[in-house]
Every structure is written in C-alpha cells, then in structure tokens.
Amino acid sequence: MRRSPVWSPEQYGTYADERARPFRDLVDRIGATDVRSVVDLGCGPGALTATLRDIWPEATIRGIDSSPQMLEAAAQYADDHLSFELGDVREWSGDDLDVIVTNATLQWVPEQLDLLPGFVRALRPGGWLAIQIPGNGDAPSHAILRELANKPPYAEYAKDASLRPDVPGPADYIEALSALGCRVDAWETTYFHVLAGDNAVLEWVKGTGARPVLQSLPDDVRPAFEAEYGARLAEAYPQKPYGTVLPFRRIFAVAHKER
Incomplete structure (x- = not known):
C-alpha cells in the first residue's frame, strides 16, 4: 500500500524565495476588495499564507494542510486573524468565502477538476x-x-510512488471554471531559477517531487538510489560558476465568481 510521505518543512524551505515567486505572481492577479474571509488550501509551512495578512489585513485567514509536520511549522505565524488546521483538500468544504487560494497542491490530486465545483x-x-x-x-x-x-532493485518499493497524475493545462481550467459561471484568467510561466549550492536540483526535488519515492525506499536501499539519481541530475542540470539553472513550468488559473 502506498503511504503518504512525511513532509519536511526544513527541506521544503530550501530555495524558499524561488518557491515563493509563483505564489506572489498568483495572488497578484486576484482583484478582490473588501475581503473578510480567506482560505489557503495546502498551506504547507505557513510562511506564504502569512503574507496574505499584508494584502487583506482585516480578513480572517485559515490555512489548511494534510501534513502535521507542516502545520507544526506554520503554528509560529498564527494570530487573531490567522489560524491553521489539519484537513484534506479532497474532503474540504466551506461557504461564504471571499478568496480561496491553493498553491502547489492540486497536482497531487488526480480528480482535481472534480473539486472545482465545490470550491466555487x-x-x-x-x-x-x-x-x-x-x-x-x-x-x-x-x-x-x-x-x-x-x-x-528500486521498483519493488518505489514504482507506485513514482506515479503522478496528469495535470490540467490553462485551457482546461478555463473550460471547467467558465462552465461554473466564472470569468477566468489562466496562463503558464516557465521560471528559470538559478540555484546556489552543490547538486542544487537534487536538493530542490528532495523537498517536493522526489520525496514520495525516496520515502518509499528502505533505509538500506535509499542511499544508492539517491546517489544514482543525484549523479543523473548533476549531468542533466550542470552546475555553472553562477549557479544551476532549473527551468520550471507552472500553470495558473484565477477565477472570479459572477455576482
């Protein structure tokens, strides 16, 4: 049986500024005013959720995540206007919200388009x-x-953990959200992050995409896998004097529910 990975706020926080940029670009396209209630679905360690207080200082903001480890890290940002709670995006429901943000979360959910009607x-x-x-x-x-x-020898443990659902493109979001009565702004961007450090792409993916695979491997198998994976990544993403370039495509959709 495939187990959910245990997420590490510390590893995820590596290259935090590069990870934050898509969040800022996403939120910048939200045209909400007089905001009273905000939910961040898949809030992770909470640092980005906390920045929403600066944008909507009068709002009540809730961060929701399925990882106890992430929520433990997020607790440092909690105050009278910002709270965090354990929850699964697939089971979440709410009402009378002004803004819902979900950043770098739905790619893990095969049925994510089926969740959109509930969000709207x-x-x-x-x-x-x-x-x-x-x-x-x-x-x-x-x-x-x-x-x-x-x-x-890795497939015995890691084959299922390497499976990732297909993700929608901008046109898919436009079609699905328009059918729900929303005006939709959707786009994609490829960032060219310049990462510092040795084997920087390995350090990046250990906090996110590779984590389920690495955690599926027994302790006596994982080091060999990580060494082989790291060597292949170093070849695919060579380190330069100025850093390692990581091209990273991201998909965005901002929907405004018609009155």
Whole structure:
C-alpha cells in the first residue's frame, strides 16, 4: 500500500524565495476588495499564507494542510486573524468565502477538476479562486526519477510512488471554471531559477517531487538510489560558476465568481 510521505518543512524551505515567486505572481492577479474571509488550501509551512495578512489585513485567514509536520511549522505565524488546521483538500468544504487560494497542491490530486465545483460553491458571489500547480512532469528531474523508480532493485518499493497524475493545462481550467459561471484568467510561466549550492536540483526535488519515492525506499536501499539519481541530475542540470539553472513550468488559473 502506498503511504503518504512525511513532509519536511526544513527541506521544503530550501530555495524558499524561488518557491515563493509563483505564489506572489498568483495572488497578484486576484482583484478582490473588501475581503473578510480567506482560505489557503495546502498551506504547507505557513510562511506564504502569512503574507496574505499584508494584502487583506482585516480578513480572517485559515490555512489548511494534510501534513502535521507542516502545520507544526506554520503554528509560529498564527494570530487573531490567522489560524491553521489539519484537513484534506479532497474532503474540504466551506461557504461564504471571499478568496480561496491553493498553491502547489492540486497536482497531487488526480480528480482535481472534480473539486472545482465545490470550491466555487464555497465562494460568495463576487469571490475569487486562485490556483497554481507545477507543470513540469516531463522535465528531466521527473523523467529520471520515474526511470530509476521503475528499475531493479528500486521498483519493488518505489514504482507506485513514482506515479503522478496528469495535470490540467490553462485551457482546461478555463473550460471547467467558465462552465461554473466564472470569468477566468489562466496562463503558464516557465521560471528559470538559478540555484546556489552543490547538486542544487537534487536538493530542490528532495523537498517536493522526489520525496514520495525516496520515502518509499528502505533505509538500506535509499542511499544508492539517491546517489544514482543525484549523479543523473548533476549531468542533466550542470552546475555553472553562477549557479544551476532549473527551468520550471507552472500553470495558473484565477477565477472570479459572477455576482
């Protein structure tokens, strides 16, 4: 049986500024005013959720995440206007919300388009839904991961953990959210992050995309996998004097519920 990975706020926080940029670009396209209630679905360690207080200082903001480890890290940001709670995005429901943000979360949910009607219903008339997901499933970082996870001796443990659902593109979001009575702004961006440090792409993916695979491996198998994976990544993403370039495609959709 495939187990949910235990997420590490510390590892995820590596290259925090680069991870934050898509969140800022997403939220910048939300045109909400007089905001009273905000939910961040898949809030992670809470640092980005906390920045929403600066945008909507009068709002009540809730961060929801399925990882106890992430929520433990997020607790440091809680105050009278900002709270965090354990929850699964697939089971969540709400009502009378002004803004729903879900950043780098829905890529893990195969049925994510089926969740959109519930998200839109949770918005008050005139509310906003903002979604960002990685769209880099064909990148070398992921292709190499799948290849290694599907060969001996790793496949016995990691084959299922390497499976990732197909993700919608901007046009899919436009079609699905328009059918729910929303005006939709959808786009994609490829960031070219310049990462510092040795084997920087390995350190990046250990906090996110590669984590389920790495955690599926027994302790006596994992070091060999990580060494082989790291060597392949270093070849695919060579380190330069100025850093390592990681092209990273991301997909965005911002929907405004009609009044």
